[in-house]
Amino acid sequence: MNLSIRLAHLYPKLMNLYGDRGNIICLRHRCRARGIELTVDELDLGDRLDPQAYDLIFIGGGQDREQRRIVRDLIDVKGEAIRQAVEEGVAALAVCGGYQLFARYYRPAVGEDLPGLGIFDAHTEHPGEDVARCIGNVVADWDGGTLAGFENHGGRTYLGGGARPLATVRTGYGNNGVDKTEGAVYKNAYGTYLHGSLLPKNPRFADHVLRLALRRRYGEVELAPLDDALEEAAHAAAIRVATSR
Amino acid sequence: MSLRVVAAIAAGKLAGTASRAFGRGGGTALPGVVAEKVEPRLVERLAAQLGHGSIIVTGTNGKTTTAHMLSSVAAKAGYPPLHNRSGSNLMRGVATALLDSAGLLGRLSQAERRLGVFEVDEATLPEAVRAIKPRVLIFTNLFRDQLDRYGEVDSIAARWRSTLEAAPESRIAVLNADDPSVAALRESARGPVIFYGVDDRSAALAGPEHAADSRWCAGCGSEYVYDTLFYGHVGHWRCPGCEKSRPQPDVSATSIRLEPGGDTTLSVATPQGKTALSLRLSGLYNAYNALAALAGGLALGFDVETVRAGIEAVDAAFGRQERFEIDGRRVQVFLGKNPAGLNQVLRTIAAVPGEKRLLLLLNDDIADGRDVSWIWDADFELLADGAASTIVSGHRAEDMALRLKYAGFPSDLPVVRGTDEALALALRETPPGEQLFVLPTYTAMLEVRGLLAKRGGAAPYWEAPS
Ligand SMILES: [Zn+2]
Numbered sequence: 001m002n003l004s005i006r007l008a009h010l011y012p013k014l015m016n017l018y019g020d021r022g023n024i025i026c027l028r029h030r031c032r033a034r035g036i037e038l039t040v041d042e043l044d045l046g047d048r049l050d051p052q053a054y055d056l057i058f059i060g061g062g063q064d065r066e067q068r069r070i071v072r073d074l075i076d077v078k079g080e081a082i083r084q085a086v087e088e089g090v091a092a093l094a095v096c097g098g099y100q101l102f103a104r105y106y107r108p109a110v111g112e113d114l115p116g117l118g119i120f121d122a123h124t125e126h127p128g129e130d131v132a133r134c135i136g137n138v139v140a141d142w143d144g145g146t147l148a149g150f151e152n153h154g155g156r157t158y159l160g161g162g163a164r165p166l167a168t169v170r171t172g173y174g175n176n177g178v179d180k181t182e183g184a185v186y187k188n189a190y191g192t193y194l195h196g197s198l199l200p201k202n203p204r205f206a207d208h209v210l211r212l213a214l215r216r217r218y219g220e221v222e223l224a225p226l227d228d229a230l231e232e233a234a235h236a237a238a239i240r241v242a243t244s245r
Numbered sequence: 246m247s248l249r250v251v252a253a254i255a256a257g258k259l260a261g262t263a264s265r266a267f268g269r270g271g272g273t274a275l276p277g278v279v280a281e282k283v284e285p286r287l288v289e290r291l292a293a294q295l296g297h298g299s300i301i302v303t304g305t306n307g308k309t310t311t312a313h314m315l316s317s318v319a320a321k322a323g324y325p326p327l328h329n330r331s332g333s334n335l336m337r338g339v340a341t342a343l344l345d346s347a348g349l350l351g352r353l354s355q356a357e358r359r360l361g362v363f364e365v366d367e368a369t370l371p372e373a374v375r376a377i378k379p380r381v382l383i384f385t386n387l388f389r390d391q392l393d394r395y396g397e398v399d400s401i402a403a404r405w406r407s408t409l410e411a412a413p414e415s416r417i418a419v420l421n422a423d424d425p426s427v428a429a430l431r432e433s434a435r436g437p438v439i440f441y442g443v444d445d446r447s448a449a450l451a452g453p454e455h456a457a458d459s460r461w462c463a464g465c466g467s468e469y470v471y472d473t474l475f476y477g478h479v480g481h482w483r484c485p486g487c488e489k490s491r492p493q494p495d496v497s498a499t500s501i502r503l504e505p506g507g508d509t510t511l512s513v514a515t516p517q518g519k520t521a522l523s524l525r526l527s528g529l530y531n532a533y534n535a536l537a538a539l540a541g542g543l544a545l546g547f548d549v550e551t552v553r554a555g556i557e558a559v560d561a562a563f564g565r566q567e568r569f570e571i572d573g574r575r576v577q578v579f580l581g582k583n584p585a586g587l588n589q590v591l592r593t594i595a596a597v598p599g600e601k602r603l604l605l606l607l608n609d610d611i612a613d614g615r616d617v618s619w620i621w622d623a624d625f626e627l628l629a630d631g632a633a634s635t636i637v638s639g640h641r642a643e644d645m646a647l648r649l650k651y652a653g654f655p656s657d658l659p660v661v662r663g664t665d666e667a668l669a670l671a672l673r674e675t676p677p678g679e680q681l682f683v684l685p686t687y688t689a690m691l692e693v694r695g696l697l698a699k700r701g702g703a704a705p706y707w708e709a710p711s
Contacts, residue, residue, distance in 0.1 A: 013460060018392065019621030021455060025651050063397040069466065136615065150616045152392060197621045200647050230650055233660070234643035241609065241640065 003221065004037035005213045008049055010059040010078070011070050012042045015098055018152065020060025022197025023093070026206055027056075034224050036210075045070065049078045051085040056213035061096030061195065067106075071114055074101055079117050086119050091212035092189035095198060099191035100124045100155060103163075103184070120184040120191050121162030122175075124155040137242030138172030138194055140182040144204050146170075147182070148238035149194030157193075159184055166192055171242045188212045201234040250291075250351040253284035257344045273333040277340030288336060288376040291343040292361055294353045297324050299361030299377050300541055303370045303405075304385030304427070306586040307534045308334065310526070311385060312364035313562035314538035318555030322547050324360040327353070332563065334366045339373060360545070367401050371408045381544040382412070383419040383537050387426045388477060388585035389458050389622075391614030398458050402426055409433040417544045419537065422494040423479045425469055426459040431492065441533075441540040442494035444514075445501045448529055449473045449480070456584035456622050464489055475529060476592075477585040496540040501532050506597035506680075513539060517549040523557055526566050528593035530586070564690040569701040573677035576697060580690045582613065584622035587684070591627045594682050600633035602681045604671035605649070606664065606689035607639040613686040617641045620648045629653035634674040638667030639689050664692045 009024060024040060031038035043049055049057075062070070074082075086092055094102040103122040106114040109129055116123075133154045140147045147167050156176035159165060165175070166183030174182030174193065183192035190209070192198065199206040207223050214221045257280030264275050280287050292299060297319075302312045309332045319326035329342035342363070346353050353359060365373040367387070374382065384405065389398050409418060410433050418434040421427040422442035431438050457478040461468055467486030474480035483490035499519075500512040509524040509532055522535055535556050542552030561567040569576040579594065581587035594601060609615050629652050637646045642660045650656045661667035668683075675681040685693050 016455070016622075017389075018616065019618035022618070022621030022648075022651075025621065029651050063399055065397075065399055069461070150618055152616060196616075196618045196644075200621075200651060201644065227656065230643065230647050230656055234647040237641065237643040 002037065003035070003214060003218060004039065005031060005055045005210070006053060007038060007040045007056045007058060007213075008054045009040050009042050010057065010074070010098070011044060011062070012060075013044065014066045014070055015060040015062040017061040017063060018096065018150070018195035019197045020095055020195060023058065023060070023095070023199040026197065026199040027210065030203070030206055030210060030226065033226050036214075043078070045073045046077065049081040049085075051081040051088070051090070054085060054090055055216060056209070057082060057085065057090060057092040059094045059098030059101070061098055067097050067101060067114065071101060075115060075117065082117060083119060086187055086189045089188055089216045091209060092119070093209055094189070094191045095195055096151075096153060096193055099183070099193060100157065102189070102191050103157065106155060119189055120186050121160035122157050122184050122191075123160075124157045126155045134173035134177055134193070136172055137238065138174065138182065139170040139239050139242045140167035140172070140174060140194075141170060142167035142205065144208055146235070146239065147192075147194060147198070147202050147205060148235050148242065149196035149198050149202070151193040151195070153193055157184075162186070166190055188215070196238065201231055201238055203228045203231040203235070247284075247290070249284045250287060251349065253280040253287050254344055254347050254349060254351055256280055256283050257341070258349070261341070261344070273331040273341055274335070274337045275341070276344050277337035280344055281337060281340050286376070288340050288343060290351070291347055291353060292377045294356040295327060295359050295361045296357035297360040298380040299363060300381040300383065300545060301370075301373060301377060301379040302364045302383045302385065302537070302541070303367050304383075304421075305367060305388040305390045305583060306589070307385040307530060307537065308364040309562045310531060310534040310565050311383065311537045311541070312362050314535060314556045314559045315541055316362045317559045318538065318542045318547060318552050319360040319362060321555035321558065322551045324358055325355050326362045327359050328362040329364060332364065334364045335369050336372055336376070339363055339365070339377070368404065371404055374408050374412070379416065381417045381419060381541055382409075383541045384421065384427045384430060385533070385537055386421055386424045386477075386479060386585070387459065388456065388583055389619070390583040392616065398426075402463070405430060406433040410435065412436060419540045419544055421479070421533065421537065422492045423475060423481070424459065425478065425482045425491070426463065428492055429463050439496065439540050439544050440492045440494040441496040441536040442491070443475060443498045443501065443532065443536070444494070445498055446473045446481075448475055448501050448503070448532075450476060454588055454624060456588050458585075462486055462489060476589055496536055496543065498532060498536055501529070503527065503529060503532070503596070506593075511535065515539065515543060515549055517543065520549050520553050522553060525560055528589055530589040530593075531566070564685070564694050567694070569697040571672060571697065571700050574672055574675045575680040576672075576683060576701075577680065578683045578685065578690060578694060578697070580687065581623070581684050582687050584619050587623040590684060591624055595627045595631065597680075601628060601631045602671065602675045602679060603628065603632055603635045604667060604681060604683045605635070605637050605639075605645050606667070606683070606685035606693060607637075607641045607645040608686045608689040609641050610688040612688050617644045620645060625649055625652035625654070634671070636661055636667050636671040636674065638662070638664055639686065664689065665696055668693060668696055
């Protein structure tokens with residue numbers, strides 16, 4: 001069977017702060033190695049999203065200015081379609097600022113709340129410019145093993161009852177530095193603060209995302225194993241660095 | 246001179262001597278740290294003695310090389326430069342450079358003839374400008390760099406604006422016309438502005454790079470349109486929304502010839518007429534550095550012939566295309582510490598004909614930025630096809646090896662612990678007569694440069710003649 005995945009990459013130019021495109025490079029590589037055809041559509045300001053057309057939605061992080069630029073478009077132009085897609089089981093991965101925008105709202109230290117899509121039952125508060133940002137290497141445990149990455153965010157995210165955390169923090173801050181949660185999961189949508197880039201050095205999580213993307217059209221798919229020696233070495237090195245300092 | 250200044254100098258010099266005696270390297274920052282503890286206004290007190298004032302260079306990329314060129318210009322003009330030449334560009338580095346030239350009684354040597362040439366970290370700029378009170382301030386470019394350390398690009402731009410808004414009207418701003426976020430500083434400058442830029446469109450890129458940051462107009466938010474893009478977001482830009490556009494440069498490269506891996510020659514139009522520059526450095530980014538230095542030299546009041554001669558006399562600043570000869574192999578070190586800067590390096594190396602031998606060193610110390618995710622924004626794909634041998638090392642060697650695998654390099658690249666071992670292997674992989682390109686991050690550069698200097702007999706930077 002010829003498998004294919006259609007990926008909607010939201011605002012690739014505006015929301016690409018911490019090497020987020022590494023995640024796309026990784027997905028391309030892991031699909032190509034298995035003969036899965038991956039098509040990436042870059043959706044910018046003004047572009048509509050067909051909720052039936054995609055298997056996977058990706059959004060990266062951005063500076064404050066960029067998040068403010070996209071928020072109206074995200075909610076007014078694409079919001080309904082993204083919510084519908086996620087409800088129907090489409091996979092999504094939202095990193096850092098994108099994760100915040102996929103939650104209910106972002107409350108800055110000063111000024112008005114920035115609304116979000118409300119896919120994750122979570123909200124983010126910025127404790128003020130005089131409070132240190134959450135910056136550093138992160139190691140967290142999720143259902144499929146460990147996640148290793150780097151976080152850099154001022155806002156603290158708190159989960160409500162309708163979202164479950166993606167992972168439990170071992171080293172680092174995660175969502176808020178207090179409750180040891182990292183990221184959020186709703187159906188097949190995942191939010192996380194980890195960049196680094198996340199997927200290249202977390203190959204098991206990358207494959208998990210690919211399986212979710214394939215599930216809607218093909219059911220459970222067995223992915224051919226790849227030679228992940230280097231990926232696992234980078235994963236182990238990131239954990240070593242995070243836990244030794 | 247106040248007693249406190251004298252005490253601060255004594256303490257700082259003692260710290261430097263002790264640091265060197267214990268083999269702790271150059272002591273390019275420690276003396277300044279110690280001395281500033283004793284007298285926090287030390288930089289201000291010492292810089293005030295500089296008879297010809299100071300020039301400051303800041304920006305994401307190009308500071309060290311541009312300051313190096315200006316230092317040479319000052320020397321050619323007969324004003325002994327006082328220069329933080331080791332690239333130690335925080336306040337403590339500036340303080341250390343001043344200390345090194347101060348006598349025990351707090352007087353700078355040859356003070357009345359001296360010109361201060363300081364490269365200053367982009368985030369440290371406000372503090373440095375308050376203390377040094379430069380005559381001329383050069384801004385090279387603004388790109389994302391170590392976001393864990395500097396914060397977001399916008400916050401750096403805001404600091405620059407407020408620095409210029411607080412400056413006296415006599416201070417001259419030298420701005421890169423081709424970087425829209427730097428050119429926009431014109432609106433904050435209270436004194437004269439000199440623009441530099443590249444008019445030769447043949448140096449343009451075929452397509453856009455990922456490492457572009459200022460894509461949207463700071464005034465109206467529209468996306469800039471480029472007639473010509475040279476690198477990142479640097480080029481001939483205009484805003485379709487508010488009609489802001491690239492200013493016509495006062496100092497402009499009307500033609501650039503980039504010899505792959507070799508010299509760079511420029512024809513430059515200046516307010517003092519046409520001149521030609523021949524650089525012993527490669528790559529478009531060094532053409533920009535030379536234009537910045539040329540505009541800065543003219544802003545200081547030097548005649549164009551002196552400035553030209555000063556710039557042309559410059560060889561590589563340390564770690565920036567610096568060359569070593571090791572056992573018949575040519576070794577060249579290209580510092581790469583952020584996506585935009587590294588892309589320029591990758592393009593420059595890719596333009597050299599023939600197969601390449603590479604040593605890449607990725608560290609994540611504080612001075613490098615703890616976050617290594619930036620390597621995913623650099624276009625290593627440019628070198629994937631031409632690499633005959635590639636060795637990877639540094640604290641985050643595995644991250645680099647993975648990035649290279651996904652850029653199309655082999656997946657079994659040697660990952661070597663220890664810079665010494667990695668360098669030895671890379672040299673073994675380089676046949677005599679061939680060239681080895683070393684691409685380190687900042688702290689890895691200090692280390693590998695030290696090793697190369699030891700093997701090749703060049704002086705370590707803290708012993709370099711000033
Ligand atoms: Zn505009």
